[in-house]
Amino acid sequence: MSRVEVRDLAVVLGTRTVLSGVDFEVGGGDWLAVIGANGAGKSTLLRALAGLLPHSGEVLVDGVPLRRLKPRQRARLLAYAPQTPALPADMTVFDYALLGRTPYIPHLGRESRGDREVTASVLERLDLSSFASRALGHLSGGERQRVVLARALTQQAPVLLLDEPTTALDLGHQQHVLELVDRLRLADGLTVVTTLHDLSLAGQYADSMMLVAGGGTAASGTPAEVLTEELIGRHFDARVRVATGVAGRPEVHLERP
Ligand SMILES: Nc1ncnc2c1ncn2[C@@H]1O[C@H](COP(=O)(O)OP(=O)(O)OP(=O)(O)O)[C@@H](O)[C@H]1O
Numbered sequence: 001m002s003r004v005e006v007r008d009l010a011v012v013l014g015t016r017t018v019l020s021g022v023d024f025e026v027g028g029g030d031w032l033a034v035i036g037a038n039g040a041g042k043s044t045l046l047r048a049l050a051g052l053l054p055h056s057g058e059v060l061v062d063g064v065p066l067r068r069l070k071p072r073q074r075a076r077l078l079a080y081a082p083q084t085p086a087l088p089a090d091m092t093v094f095d096y097a098l099l100g101r102t103p104y105i106p107h108l109g110r111e112s113r114g115d116r117e118v119t120a121s122v123l124e125r126l127d128l129s130s131f132a133s134r135a136l137g138h139l140s141g142g143e144r145q146r147v148v149l150a151r152a153l154t155q156q157a158p159v160l161l162l163d164e165p166t167t168a169l170d171l172g173h174q175q176h177v178l179e180l181v182d183r184l185r186l187a188d189g190l191t192v193v194t195t196l197h198d199l200s201l202a203g204q205y206a207d208s209m210m211l212v213a214g215g216g217t218a219a220s221g222t223p224a225e226v227l228t229e230e231l232i233g234r235h236f237d238a239r240v241r242v243a244t245g246v247a248g249r250p251e252v253h254l255e256r257p
Helices: 042-049 071-077 093-104 113-125 141-154 171-188 199-205 229-236
Strands: 004-013 016-026 031-035 056-061 078-081 159-163 191-195 208-213 216-221 240-244 250-254
Touching (some): 016 042, 016 208, 016 216, 031 199, 078 141, 141 159, 141 171, 159 171, 171 191, 171 199, 229 240
Parallel strands (some): 031 191, 159 191
Antiparallel strands (some): 004 016, 004 056
């Protein structure tokens, strides 16, 4: 199980400081949900963690600063599923998911039978086997989103970063995907960091939450500590009622003005 530590992270995009002074830790095998209003910097945070954006500060996995690692080493530790990646329209679902095995394939080498087996099994778990030979350009939005997740899962990294993994999914697939991630977390000890707009879903699955606002961390703690009517009202400009659901987890309901 891999522990993630973020120290004094700052990201400047163009001339704008989008994030600064961000500090947090995610214990090995824990699930952190990052929440915040549109434009707060949630995707920026995940992309910086994934090493895809220049940033200052330190991101450590099990005490190892990621900036010291080569991209292949980093990809074995940390897998990232972006929100809306550009997908090559002609590539098949199988070949795209197989790209997640790249950090394990020797330079100038080919994928092994094991790599293909891992890919097939991930597609199966994501209800995508029947799409394996379909071109990416011929998928629905929800199918595309599951394929992006498949590529991240074939990477078999101990840390999984998911940016809004459920936005395009129907109710059944939302549940299926989040339960799958949770099962992987419990069975394989995956450490999960995800952004989620659906606050009740975030509260149901996460061990801890971080509310991003004003370029930094506005609140962090357990779901019950972060999902309060006061904090949501202030940072989302929304009127909500927070009820206590199963196992004491908060449920957020929009209230009509
Ligand atoms: N290259 C750039 N230059 C300047 N600002 C940028 C650049 N790229 C993104 N931003 C700004 O950074 C801010 C954070 O964007 P980000 O995508 O991280 O927000 P988010 O919290 O994920 O939002 P959403 O909920 O809408 O997905 C936004 O205000 C965005 O407009």
